[in-house]
Amino acid sequence: MLVEAGHTVPAGATDGLSTFVYYRGRVALYGLLRGLGIGRGDEVATQAFTCVAVPEGILASGATPVWVDIERDGFDIDADDLARRLTPATKAVVVQHTFGIPAALDPILEVARGHNIPVIEDCCHALASRSNGVPVGTFGVGAFYSFEWGKPIVAGVGGAAVVNDAALRDRVKADYGRFREPPAARVLRTQVQYAAFCALFRPSLYWQVRTAFHILSVLGAAEGNYNPLGAQAAPDFGWRMGAPLQRRLTRQLPTLDRRSDHSRRMAAIYRSGVTSPAFRHPVPPEGSDPVYARYPLLTDRKAEVLAAARKARVELADWYSTPIHPLEPEEWRSVGYEPGSCPNAESVAGRVVSLPTHLNTRPGDAERAAAFLNRFSA
Numbered sequence: 378m379l380v381e382a383g384h385t386v387p388a389g390a391t392d393g394l395s396t397f398v399y400y401r402g403r404v405a406l407y408g409l410l411r412g413l414g415i416g417r418g419d420e421v422a423t424q425a426f427t428c429v430a431v432p433e434g435i436l437a438s439g440a441t442p443v444w445v446d447i448e449r450d451g452f453d454i455d456a457d458d459l460a461r462r463l464t465p466a467t468k469a470v471v472v473q474h475t476f477g478i479p480a481a482l483d484p485i486l487e488v489a490r491g492h493n494i495p496v497i498e499d500c501c502h503a504l505a506s507r508s509n510g511v512p513v514g515t516f517g518v519g520a521f522y523s524f525e526w527g528k529p530i531v532a533g534v535g536g537a538a539v540v541n542d543a544a545l546r547d548r549v550k551a552d553y554g555r556f557r558e559p560p561a562a563r564v565l566r567t568q569v570q571y572a573a574f575c576a577l578f579r580p581s582l583y584w585q586v587r588t589a590f591h592i593l594s595v596l597g598a599a600e601g602n603y604n605p606l607g608a609q610a611a612p613d614f615g616w617r618m619g620a621p622l623q624r625r626l627t628r629q630l631p632t633l634d635r636r637s638d639h640s641r642r643m644a645a646i647y648r649s650g651v652t653s654p655a656f657r658h659p660v661p662p663e664g665s666d667p668v669y670a671r672y673p674l675l676t677d678r679k680a681e682v683l684a685a686a687r688k689a690r691v692e693l694a695d696w697y698s699t700p701i702h703p704l705e706p707e708e709w710r711s712v713g714y715e716p717g718s719c720p721n722a723e724s725v726a727g728r729v730v731s732l733p734t735h736l737n738t739r740p741g742d743a744e745r746a747a748a749f750l751n752r753f754s755a
């Protein structure tokens with residue numbers, strides 16, 4: 378796992394280390410897929426109820442995503458559905474630990490082993506979660522991480538891959554030389570954005586910051602979350618993590634324990650404090666110890682609850698609001714997603730809201746959010 382293995386993030390890939398840093402999490406996924414020799418004609422299985430960054434990474438490699446449904450009223454991949462969707466062309470499966478909730482790894486690993494396909498863990502929400510006492514990110518051949526807005530550690534725009542398999546590490550390392558420093562203008566823009574994030578990111582300003590960020594990224598003045606999907610992969614896929622971000626990340630990683638403790642405290646407030654039957658609490662798999670990136674709830678009154686939260690200035694996120702966030706139904710086929718093919722993912726996207734666990738959430742904010750939600754009846 379990223380921190381425990383004692384890798385402070387290396388400046389590039391150094392001998393003996395298995396952490397490789399990239400421009401974004403999706404580029405780290407791409408680096409892992411390339412290391413596995415995956416490309417045109419291959420398929421990569423991945424769950425619906427994700428963000429478009431994941432298919433971006435898969436498509437950049439030349440492979441096509443195979444969409445797998447999540448568990449009913451859950452957030453992570455369903456092992457039985459995975460078994461049904463695999464084909465002889467499927468060369469890897471991405472297992473996402475959504476919101477920090479570990480996927481049900483035993484049955485998933487069994488299916489993957491049975492088909493002899495490697496598992497890549499998407500740990501973008503899960504830096505410190507454990508499954509049967511073992512950190513997530515260590516179960517597959519490799520894992521990838523993201524350090525942008527909304528992730529457990531925010532360092533700007535950046536990602537990392539951690540490789541657990543020696544042969545794969547050699548191949549990822551050999552390929553790493555093709556990734557260049559990002560252009561100075563992009564690094565500068567990220568730095569400015571990071572400063573703004575630090576100054577403004579707190580529950581009481583959530584809705585204003587969200588709107589401002591959306592407007593700025595539409596105008597191209599901010600580094601948006603998503604690239605246009607086209608025949609040509611975005612230039613991001615040629616870049617590693619910029620040097621200033623690597624330095625910041627190295628400083629931030631030691632704060633992970635403090636962040637995780639805080640997340641646990643906030644989650645405990647939500648778990649006991651949200652008592653309205655209008656909300657369904659998450660049910661992590663047995664033996665798992667989630668550190669929530671955000672605390673998700675399911676409700677049949679999603680739109681109404683979000684509108685009221687905005688008015689009351691309660692931080693409440695809507696993602697993922699579609700099975701491949703933020704794509705609208707008419708765009709789903711552009712990433713190979715057939716509408717209706719993952720009913721659980723579509724249903725959960727229509728019902729999920731999530732509460733903050735980050736360090737700027739004070740216990741009072743969490744209690745206020747719980748009291749706010751309790752005003753809704755089933």
Ligand SMILES: *Cc1c(COP(=O)(O)O)cnc(C)c1O
Nearest residue numbers: 401402403430499501523535536
């Ligand atoms: C954020 C995120 C990514 C991609 O991260 P980027 O750094 O934006 O490329 C991938 N998967 C999940 C689940 C994420 O939340």
